[in-house]
Amino acid sequence: MISHKHLEHFTKKVFLSLGIPDNVASIAAENLVRADLRGIDSHGVARLSGFVRLIKAGRININAKPNIVYETASTATLDGDAGLGLYVANEAMKIAIQKAEICGSGWVAVKNSSHFGIAASHAEIAIGYDMIGMAMTNASPLVAPAGASEGYLGTNPICVAVPTGKYKPFILDMATSAAANGKLEIAQRKNAPIPSGWAQTVDGKPTTNAHALKDKGSLLPLGSDVDHGYHKGYGLGSVVDILTGVLSGANFGAWVPPFVHFLDVKQSVGEGIGHFVGALKIDAFQPADEFKSRMDTWIEGVKNLRKNEGIDEILIPGEPEFRAEEYRLKYGVPLNDKVMQDLDSLAQELVIDKLTVNS
């Protein structure tokens, strides 16, 4: 186990050693490690070496100055200047919040950005301002539209973060695919099959092979098949791609660049990847205190429902992650050997202190 503060410090040093300014490195490290803290291991420091490769390949601009290219009272289009998405999306969210403070809501489409970590990291900033926060991003094309046998959409997550009264905030943060790619990676490490309905082969046949993507297969949208409404998951992933990619001026669909340092020469339809963030000021709709008390009633209504056999408690979106956070704040973050080796190699390469276990 490694304390998350230590992990964050290490991550920041990695970014600093590559020439990223101190304030940017702080925000990026905090946002990346928040994934580890919340138990979403696939999106945390497991991706750090990926960021290092992208920076070293010049595909992420260490001195990025995000700038607004279109603006109205409640909206903006932000050019991320090819910066770290972990930082750029945070800046976008701050702009959305400023706008919402003044005119009730704020919406920022971001182009020319890169992987932004977990969507919740950005959306949840709004909660501190008594606002509902939203964040989404597009990503490289792994998910097949309903009826297609190749990927066109990313796992395109949607996050909605909502303030509450006496309970933990409501934070939905979900991929629009049937399963996030991280879940396939877990099965790959265990050499276990995946449930039918997560992925299909290159010929569009159902498969339980966790390595389906490596064999040119694709992920399936939420809903998994025609009988269970996978046109809905396809539709939601499309909406995310439209708001984050088409509307911002970023790449979209098959053209979204992958999270790898070598970029195959491919036609481009925009700049970098895209995000879309927003904030709704609650006081604009009803007094915030009233709203929070109503959210508490909403939560209690869920908690008091009759439960299925074997279910001890019905969880509110965000609750599993907060529970992981509570545990990991106390006991530290468990890192698997492969990730640990990866971080050790980074330390050596960048000439910084290695992480030590139990630190």
Place this chain on the structure above:
Amino acid sequence: MISHKHLEHFTKKVFLSLGIPDNVASIAAENLVRADLRGIDSHGVARLSGFVRLIKAGRININAKPNIVYETASTATLDGDAGLGLYVANEAMKIAIQKAEICGSGWVAVKNSSHFGIAASHAEIAIGYDMIGMAMTNASPLVAPAGASEGYLGTNPICVAVPTGKYKPFILDMATSAAANGKLEIAQRKNAPIPSGWAQTVDGKPTTNAHALKDKGSLLPLGSDVDHGYHKGYGLGSVVDILTGVLSGANFGAWVPPFVHFLDVKQSVGEGIGHFVGALKIDAFQPADEFKSRMDTWIEGVKNLRKNEGIDEILIPGEPEFRAEEYRLKYGVPLNDKVMQDLDSLAQELVIDKLTVNS
């Protein structure tokens, strides 16, 4: 087959005969019959007698004057004055569009309303203004949160309508349950089983019984089970309930009143049912022409994907409905006998001309 214009005329006469003002009756009839035109038969005139019962029971206010109770430059909370949702949500959308015209986006939470027909009817108004439109509503609690064995959420639809260039608009209009209730009704009429994953029994057991709801069962959220991410459908349905119900001041969760004229005495947590509509002005983010041409590229990207065996064409969200519309504009709307009898009874009761087939 009955021409949709005839059906609309009949529907308007029904509303007029109950004392609804002419302009409201026109909008309501057009929105209701649009569902029949688009092939969503469960949401069209099949519900007309339901509206009549609600109006006669005094649960829908025929002289409703929707009024804004909170407002900022980009937002409003609208009190629907217990009016017809078919009309109230249209008014809300017009307010959202006015606000978006001035400050880039507009968002209206609606309380004290009633069933609003298909969400697309309202969201798609934005398209004519070069805006992206959104509409959602809550509804009576038929859908169980992940792990619960009783309903708490409505089928809570989300619609996003997006302008395009040379193609039909992109219109996603989806229930957040695995299957809309209308699909169960079709199976009931055919006495056919439903796929596993749509509904569960009163004990939370999987069922293929199309009458599960009548036996106190509940619908399952999009995703259908734990392996296929039904916590996501639950989360999305919850977000709809929070924006439409909690934020607006309407009822939410278990307290949302059903679409029936007899109301059981139940604690209330707000007024009527709730909607949430919004508009994003495309010019606020990038020139609208550029956006529409990018949407065309996005659509062509989907159309050119490799197809699964047996799939002739990959459809864009909204395309199946536009094809139904094209057909029904030409050949008329088919009404099943039960609906036809229902409309005949209404004509008799309200002393208006009956519909005639082939009219």
